[in-house]
Amino acid sequence: MPLSSLSFEFFPPKGIRASLRLWEAVSELAPLGPDFVSVTFGAGGVQHGLTLDTVKAIKKHFNLVVAAHLTCCNATREETLEVAESYSAAGVREIVALRGDPPTGTGTFRPHPGGFEDSCALISALAELKKFSIRASAYPDPHPDATGPGADVEWLKRKVDAGATSAITQFFFEAESYFRFRDACDAARINVPIIPGILPIEDWTRMKRFARRCDAHVPAWLADAFETAVRDDRHDLLAISVCTELCSDLLDGGVENLHFYTLNKPNLTREVIRALRTAPTASLRYVA
Ligand code: FAD
Numbered sequence: 354m355p356l357s358s359l360s361f362e363f364f365p366p367k368g369i370r371a372s373l374r375l376w377e378a379v380s381e382l383a384p385l386g387p388d389f390v391s392v393t394f395g396a397g398g399v400q401h402g403l404t405l406d407t408v409k410a411i412k413k414h415f416n417l418v419v420a421a422h423l424t425c426c427n428a429t430r431e432e433t434l435e436v437a438e439s440y441s442a443a444g445v446r447e448i449v450a451l452r453g454d455p456p457t458g459t460g461t462f463r464p465h466p467g468g469f470e471d472s473c474a475l476i477s478a479l480a481e482l483k484k485f486s487i488r489a490s491a492y493p494d495p496h497p498d499a500t501g502p503g504a505d506v507e508w509l510k511r512k513v514d515a516g517a518t519s520a521i522t523q524f525f526f527e528a529e530s531y532f533r534f535r536d537a538c539d540a541a542r543i544n545v546p547i548i549p550g551i552l553p554i555e556d557w558t559r560m561k562r563f564a565r566r567c568d569a570h571v572p573a574w575l576a577d578a579f580e581t582a583v584r585d586d587r588h589d590l591l592a593i594s595v596c597t598e599l600c601s602d603l604l605d606g607g608v609e610n611l612h613f614y615t616l617n618k619p620n621l622t623r624e625v626i627r628a629l630r631t632a633p634t635a636s637l638r639y640v641a
Contacts, residue, residue, distance in 0.1 A: 355604070355609070356611060359386065359388060360521075361387050362393060365403035378615055378617045379411060382622060388418065390419055390420070392407045392419060404422065405443060418447065419445060422449040423436055426452065426468075427468070433475065437485070441485070449489075449521065451490055461498070486519075489521075491505070491509050491547055492523050492534075494525050494530050509543055510538075520548065522548065524550045525570070526570070528602035530570070531549050549603055551596065551625075553593075553596045592621050593624045601629060
């Protein structure tokens with residue numbers, strides 16, 4: 354299957370150096386022709402002004418479609434919807450609507466007393482505004498809060514019934530995880546695009562920390578390969594080949610859209626896309 358649609362996730366910068374890095378990342382990746390880019394919302398629901406500022410700047414300077422993330426952690430319903438309204442006023446028409454995590458170290462999610470109780474409630478309220486198309490999250494490997502096998506599929510079904518019109522998955526490292534989840538979603542009659550979230554491994558140590566935090570499955574073969582590659586200083590080559598292979602397996606299995614978690618670093622994402630677009634099986638829509 355040709356790669357027909359691309360998207361990139363960025364996070365809002367917190368200082369001048371980080372702003373320059375973000376600028377470089379967007380400048381490098383925009384020419385690849387993404388269908389949309391998304392901008393994350395501060396963990397724990399903090400510093401959402403940075404998301405809005407980043408969204409506005411990307412829209413203004415790069416003329417890209419921007420999906421703004423929104424979580425309902427640590428905020429009343431009114432405060433959360435105010436942020437949505439500020440997105441709308443800035444011309445945003447797509448929201449990635451999430452429950453979010455509690456601030457670091459405070460354990461399991463507890464809704465704010467005046468806030469949305471979960472992502473379904475947030476999605477319903479956003480759908481009622483009729484101002485946005487709503488993307489939800491999806492979890493091919495089980496989310497830590499899943500109550501049992503199939504729970505993440507059932508929950509995604511509820512989010513779609515509440516008004517989500519597409520989903521972006523958490524990152525995963527084996528195409529089988531995605532295909533198992535997609536088949537279960539098909540069986541549950543979830544009829545929206547489920548876009549695989551792809552994490553090129555820029556920094557192995559950081560990725561392990563990140564995966565531990567969100568309980569993402571890191572296969573033993575991947576750990577062995579990276580431990581050796583880091584030792585031999587071949588990390589980048591391995592990162593490109595592992596990620597290209599994963600994307601290529603997904604495309605062979607019928608996937609048409611890929612969403613890259615760029616971490617504001619363009620190089621690996623760009624190299625992977627270049628490899629996919631020059632591979633004999635991929636159809637080319639090269640814009641750069
Ligand atoms: P949900 O999908 O609502 O819940 C996750 C799982 O928990 C469900 O699949 C279900 O199994 C279970 N569950 C949750 N609530 C219930 C319930 N009431 N009853 C039964 N089961 C339940 N975090 C940020 O802070 N900022 C971001 O910008 C951000 N962007 C993200 C983008 C994507 C594409 C993804 C996949 C994750 C993102 N996250 C972000 C991380 C996310 O906030 C965490 O994974 C969080 O723990 C779950 O939020 P959610 O909306 O995905 O949860």
